[in-house]
Amino acid sequence: MAPPVFYFNPTCELAVANGSFSYMPPRLLRDFEKDCSVLPFVFAKSGDFVLTEKAPSIDFIMRLKNAGFEMPEFCQLQELISGKTETIGSILPWGWSPAAHFYLKELKEKCSPEFRGSPVFNWKDEHKLLIERITSLQFLSDFLKQNPLDYLIEKERIGTKVNTIEVIEELLKSQFPLVLKAPLSSSGRGIQILRKQTLNTSNRQWISGILNQQKYLIAEPFLNKVVDFSYQFRISNDEPEYLGYSVFETNSNGQYQSTLIHPEIKQVISTEMETKIATTAFLLKEALKKSGYAKWHRGFLGIDALIYSEIEGLRIQPCIEINSRMNMGILTKKFESHIHKDSTGRFELFFGSPGEFMKFANEKTHKNILKMKNGTISSGFLSLIEPDENKQFGAYIEVGTAK
Numbered sequence: 001m002a003p004p005v006f007y008f009n010p011t012c013e014l015a016v017a018n019g020s021f022s023y024m025p026p027r028l029l030r031d032f033e034k035d036c037s038v039l040p041f042v043f044a045k046s047g048d049f050v051l052t053e054k055a056p057s058i059d060f061i062m063r064l065k066n067a068g069f070e071m072p073e074f075c076q077l078q079e080l081i082s083g084k085t086e087t088i089g090s091i092l093p094w095g096w097s098p099a100a101h102f103y104l105k106e107l108k109e110k111c112s113p114e115f116r117g118s119p120v121f122n123w124k125d126e127h128k129l130l131i132e133r134i135t136s137l138q139f140l141s142d143f144l145k146q147n148p149l150d151y152l153i154e155k156e157r158i159g160t161k162v163n164t165i166e167v168i169e170e171l172l173k174s175q176f177p178l179v180l181k182a183p184l185s186s187s188g189r190g191i192q193i194l195r196k197q198t199l200n201t202s203n204r205q206w207i208s209g210i211l212n213q214q215k216y217l218i219a220e221p222f223l224n225k226v227v228d229f230s231y232q233f234r235i236s237n238d239e240p241e242y243l244g245y246s247v248f249e250t251n252s253n254g255q256y257q258s259t260l261i262h263p264e265i266k267q268v269i270s271t272e273m274e275t276k277i278a279t280t281a282f283l284l285k286e287a288l289k290k291s292g293y294a295k296w297h298r299g300f301l302g303i304d305a306l307i308y309s310e311i312e313g314l315r316i317q318p319c320i321e322i323n324s325r326m327n328m329g330i331l332t333k334k335f336e337s338h339i340h341k342d343s344t345g346r347f348e349l350f351f352g353s354p355g356e357f358m359k360f361a362n363e364k365t366h367k368n369i370l371k372m373k374n375g376t377i378s379s380g381f382l383s384l385i386e387p388d389e390n391k392q393f394g395a396y397i398e399v400g401t402a403k
Contacts, residue, residue, distance in 0.1 A: 002089040006040035012095030017184035021102035035393035044072035060386040090115040095325030140319040159220035177222035223308040230329040231303040240288040246329030258348040259332035302327040345399035357394035358387035
């Protein structure tokens with residue numbers, strides 16, 4: 001079987017919003033993609049390919065192998081185009097966009113007939129619609145109509161589409177804090193939380209910028225969050241497969257910070273709520289079968305959700321947004337399979353000045369030595385990106401001792 005090729009492009013939503021085949025992310029985000037380009041190794045097997053400008057050293061690859069990971073081959077795009085392999089099975093980017101299709105167009109010519117027949121082989125307008133938050137909102141609205149369960153969010157509490165600053169000001173008269181979301185963004189970067197009833201200059205500038213570029217916003221009531229989590233699926237041949245859920249952490253502005261490994265969620269919710277999470281996962285899977293996601297998307301898909309508290313108790317918001325791409329939750333689920341079942345920890349991204357991650361990783365590696373148990377990581381620190389003096393970004397897992 002011809003090997004797949006993995007490509008790390010987490011700015012895919014921004015590329016879709018831009019729409020251009022020649023889209024280039026801002027410099028800092030380009031650095032993020034370059035510094036962390038090896039991360040898809042966790043999805044790959046020996047013989048698969050991961051695109052990167054600079055392959056990690058043999059020493060670093062051996063360190064990951066010794067930690068239990070099966071390592072692919074790291075190579076530049078041009079190496080694959082010019083003959084490193086005659087055929088490839090499929091291309092698996094973090095997410096598709098017009099720019100990704102253009103960048104990979106010569107590689108697509110070497111793909112298998114099966115991938116050529118896939119709905120993601122060429123970019124279509126339907127793919128943009130799947131990524132937009134308005135589609136997630138419509139999916140949620142339909143889902144609640146079909147599943148009127150008393151532990152799910154009330155339909156009056158879900159978001160609404162807004163097109164003007166005046167409509168937002170009117171909403172603020174009756175509900176605040178108010179959460180505003182751009183139609184296309186990622187990891188909480190397109191979110192503003194309005195904590196006062198009056199818009200300030202910064203609020204107005206942000207709102208106007210999004211409306212000018214993307215034409216609308218989603219406005220949602222602010223919920224008293226207890227747990228952020230994400231339902232993880234994979235769609236193959238129209239059939240969604242449920243892979244479990246991941247628990248993640250955000251900052252006060254809703255921006256992604258880390259994902260927990262073997263989270264002890266039962267410490268904050270009841271067994272009854274755990275059952276409700278599982279029931280909702282089954283219902284979401286059934287809803288996905290009938291949706292445009294099953295028709296037009298292939299690969300991993302995450303549905304962000306949360307548990308929140310109200311006077312009468314805990315409820316589930318089952319679909320804050322749908323990420324029809326790879327995401328940090330499914331990445332962590334893959335890493336989780338290499339962690340001893342009795343150990344807990346977290347996957348986390350790092351950002352700092354050039355060289356800071358190298359200093360941080362070296363200190364952590366010596367202070368929190370990696371320990372193995374039955375071929376899995378039981379405790380310690382492991383850098384997932386080879387640190388060097390030029391990188392501003394990094395990624396790592398840190399695991400505590402067994403429970």
